[in-house]
Amino acid sequence: MFARVRTFVIEGVQPRPVFVEVDVRSGLPAFTVVGLADAGVREARERVRAALLNSDFEFPLRRITANLAPAHLRKVGAGFDLALAAGVLAASGQLDPEALDRWAVFGELSLAGELRGCRGVLAVAEGARRARLHGLVVPRSRAREAALVGGVVVAGMEHLREVRDVLAGSRPAPRLPPSRDALATPSEHDLADVHGQEAAVKALALAAAGGHNILLEGPPGTGKTMLARRLPSILPPLTREEALEVTRIHSVAGVAPAGGLVCSRPFRAPHHTISASGMIGGGAGPAPGEATLAHLGVLFLDELSEFSRPALEALRQPLEDGVVTIVRGQRAAHFPTAFQLVGATNPCPCGMAGVEDRCSCAEPDLARHRRRLSGPLVDRLDLLVNVARPAVATISGPSATTSAAVREAVLAARERQLRRLAGTGVGCNARLTPALVRRHARLDARGQHRIERAYDLGGLSARGVLRVLRVARTAADMAGRDRVTDGDVLVALSLRQRFEAAPLAA
Numbered sequence: 001m002f003a004r005v006r007t008f009v010i011e012g013v014q015p016r017p018v019f020v021e022v023d024v025r026s027g028l029p030a031f032t033v034v035g036l037a038d039a040g041v042r043e044a045r046e047r048v049r050a051a052l053l054n055s056d057f058e059f060p061l062r063r064i065t066a067n068l069a070p071a072h073l074r075k076v077g078a079g080f081d082l083a084l085a086a087g088v089l090a091a092s093g094q095l096d097p098e099a100l101d102r103w104a105v106f107g108e109l110s111l112a113g114e115l116r117g118c119r120g121v122l123a124v125a126e127g128a129r130r131a132r133l134h135g136l137v138v139p140r141s142r143a144r145e146a147a148l149v150g151g152v153v154v155a156g157m158e159h160l161r162e163v164r165d166v167l168a169g170s171r172p173a174p175r176l177p178p179s180r181d182a183l184a185t186p187s188e189h190d191l192a193d194v195h196g197q198e199a200a201v202k203a204l205a206l207a208a209a210g211g212h213n214i215l216l217e218g219p220p221g222t223g224k225t226m227l228a229r230r231l232p233s234i235l236p237p238l239t240r241e242e243a244l245e246v247t248r249i250h251s252v253a254g255v256a257p258a259g260g261l262v263c264s265r266p267f268r269a270p271h272h273t274i275s276a277s278g279m280i281g282g283g284a285g286p287a288p289g290e291a292t293l294a295h296l297g298v299l300f301l302d303e304l305s306e307f308s309r310p311a312l313e314a315l316r317q318p319l320e321d322g323v324v325t326i327v328r329g330q331r332a333a334h335f336p337t338a339f340q341l342v343g344a345t346n347p348c349p350c351g352m353a354g355v356e357d358r359c360s361c362a363e364p365d366l367a368r369h370r371r372r373l374s375g376p377l378v379d380r381l382d383l384l385v386n387v388a389r390p391a392v393a394t395i396s397g398p399s400a401t402t403s404a405a406v407r408e409a410v411l412a413a414r415e416r417q418l419r420r421l422a423g424t425g426v427g428c429n430a431r432l433t434p435a436l437v438r439r440h441a442r443l444d445a446r447g448q449h450r451i452e453r454a455y456d457l458g459g460l461s462a463r464g465v466l467r468v469l470r471v472a473r474t475a476a477d478m479a480g481r482d483r484v485t486d487g488d489v490l491v492a493l494s495l496r497q498r499f500e501a502a503p504l505a506a
Helices: 044-054 081-091 121-130 140-147 160-168 198-210 224-229 240-253 276-280 309-313 316-321 363-371 375-379 392-396 403-420 434-440 445-456 462-478 486-494
Strands: 002-011 014-025 030-034 063-069 103-105 135-139 153-157 214-217 298-302 323-328 331-336 340-345 383-386
Touching: 002 081, 002 121, 014 081, 014 121, 030 044, 044 081, 063 081, 081 103, 081 160, 103 121, 121 135, 121 140, 121 240, 135 140, 135 160, 140 153, 153 160, 198 214, 198 224, 198 383, 198 403, 198 462, 214 224, 224 298, 224 340, 276 309, 309 375, 316 323, 403 462, 434 462, 445 462, 445 486, 462 486
Parallel strands: 002 103, 030 063, 103 135, 135 153, 214 340, 214 383, 298 340
Antiparallel strands: 002 014, 014 063, 323 331
């Protein structure tokens, strides 16, 4: 007999439909899996055999051939266990093959027939909805996650016997556990903890309002890391669509909690020993890297100058395009990387450059340290902020602001951007295309002269001009203005120079 079961494989972070075709006929007992299956999928033969026998089903002692179609698509992971088991049951006459026509199945099996959760359930549920299937069978531990998608009946099961009974119609699908709509928790970090860095806090608010990349540079202990870790506390919340996208990515990577919608913007802070593959993704799969796990959130690189050159240079294209393509075995996987980069670094090896005459580094040491961050990478950073040592009086004084107050101004600026950019597919000023910049960031004669002078002095590249205009547009939004003024351009230029560079805003 022949049976066909629908399931899905995750390619990058997107679901791809797969048909598990099972044929059982007379011949020497054998169980063969074909269709570009990796070792993990081929091992499913032993799990399926034990799960069927321990669930009081018959395992046919005949020739079993399972084809995973389409054959050109690489099949990885343990999520094919349940589809193979259901296919064997249907092809051996223990389940009506027509019962599988409207359902997709996805999950790992234990040797006792219990269903275990696996990665990417939310993406699989999205694939089932796109395929217009009636329902999806998943492990009960992941049913709540799959139900976030909507538009498809989710049947959360705990054992293979339940799967057979529900698909055969002898029992109704079990009810889902209570839904948790959000996993967001209030941030424990607040700008009220920051003292003596008013200029840096304003720059951080500007970065949050427009989604701009920012570099915090200064001596040790001045609050660079403290500022960076408080950026999520002033960012706008995720929309429902964004939350689903973030949850799908984290589910594929195996870092999402079971069930519930991830409503907090991601904040990823990898150690500086990370490789280029770990930063942007890779491996045999390939799997998403830190840049993708920070999608729609913040990627914080503390001690930026200590990261390896290949790891940092790998970020150049993702920063520009918002997506990275990994090619493995003549297959391309696309990973979204629309993150906000925050870097923190010391100005020199000893960290005291620019602090009176306390720097003990020789000129070759300073030159070597500056070369750690390439010009093309720094050119992709919108805001370059010098975090100086605060005066002792400001350290013990009251805080200048709180996260709640800054968040209110940031949300107002974001609302202005959303209204202005409605229908363009762009959500914030940091993603403005050149055409949108020309339309929404027009300068008066004085502002245009200031930009041209900065370019003529060699302090700006053509890309730098575009990024200055984006920041100027955000500065105008923070001030509640429809037009970009010369003062907004001055603010943007003043925040686009490292402390040892020649001034651009003159």
